[in-house]
Amino acid sequence: MRLKTYTAKSLPEAMAKVRERLGVDAVILQQQDLEDGGVRVTAALETAPGPAGPFSGPSGLEAFSELTEALDYHRLPNGLLDRLIAAAGAVEADTPTLSLAGGLDSIINFGAPPAAATRKPLLLMGPPGAGKTATAAKLAAHARVRGAEATLITLDVGKAGGLAQIGAFAEALGAELREARDAESLARAVNEVAPNRLVLIDTLGTSPYDADGLRERLKGLAIRSEGEDAV
Numbered sequence: 001m002r003l004k005t006y007t008a009k010s011l012p013e014a015m016a017k018v019r020e021r022l023g024v025d026a027v028i029l030q031q032q033d034l035e036d037g038g039v040r041v042t043a044a045l046e047t048a049p050g051p052a053g054p055f056s057g058p059s060g061l062e063a064f065s066e067l068t069e070a071l072d073y074h075r076l077p078n079g080l081l082d083r084l085i086a087a088a089g090a091v092e093a094d095t096p097t098l099s100l101a102g103g104l105d106s107i108i109n110f111g112a113p114p115a116a117a118t119r120k121p122l123l124l125m126g127p128p129g130a131g132k133t134a135t136a137a138k139l140a141a142h143a144r145v146r147g148a149e150a151t152l153i154t155l156d157v158g159k160a161g162g163l164a165q166i167g168a169f170a171e172a173l174g175a176e177l178r179e180a181r182d183a184e185s186l187a188r189a190v191n192e193v194a195p196n197r198l199v200l201i202d203t204l205g206t207s208p209y210d211a212d213g214l215r216e217r218l219k220g221l222a223i224r225s226e227g228e229d230a231v
Helices: 011-022 060-073 078-089 096-107 132-144 162-173 183-191 211-220
Strands: 003-008 027-033 039-044 122-124 149-154 176-179 197-202
Touching: 003 011, 003 060, 003 078, 011 027, 011 039, 027 060, 039 060, 060 078, 060 096, 078 096, 122 132, 132 149, 132 162, 132 197, 149 162, 149 183, 162 176, 176 183, 183 197
Parallel strands: 122 197, 149 176, 149 197
Antiparallel strands: 003 039, 027 039
């Protein structure tokens, strides 16, 4: 049988998802109360064929639960977790890790780095020390060797040495450097960039485990360019 997870705000809502997608013959194998107050239900159809692999047989549910717990530990959004778990459960592999790799391949596409101007600016966000500034510089270098020009816009103007670091990168790459401190100055900086340049925005460090902080940070940086959403 193929295992699937369904996450909802309450158990009745989760059960309704199970009935809607698997039917009334679905078997509830596991129920988990989430930290945010929601509920995750693991369900399956006993008669549904499933791939042979780490989630089949007597130890299948345990392996499935361990993978779910690992993704929960890394605070994967519930909707993405459910999709990824379902995709991993459909992969025939020798280990849960290989099943997860197959699931990632099936739902997440990794494209090539941009080598020229994009329709919208690219904003880099992550925890302090994750390498946002260095990544911005690498993307600018990638564009330059392919004949395109880049503009680096930094919001990290308060960190000691932060402005000097990105300034050194910009100078070495021949890239344009602009500064911004809030949504208004960021919008102005973006709108002043020539349309044929790749725009890269380097932000302040933000913890990926702080959902409210991430939401507020992105909301505060929402800008508009040429009458449409730019970031």
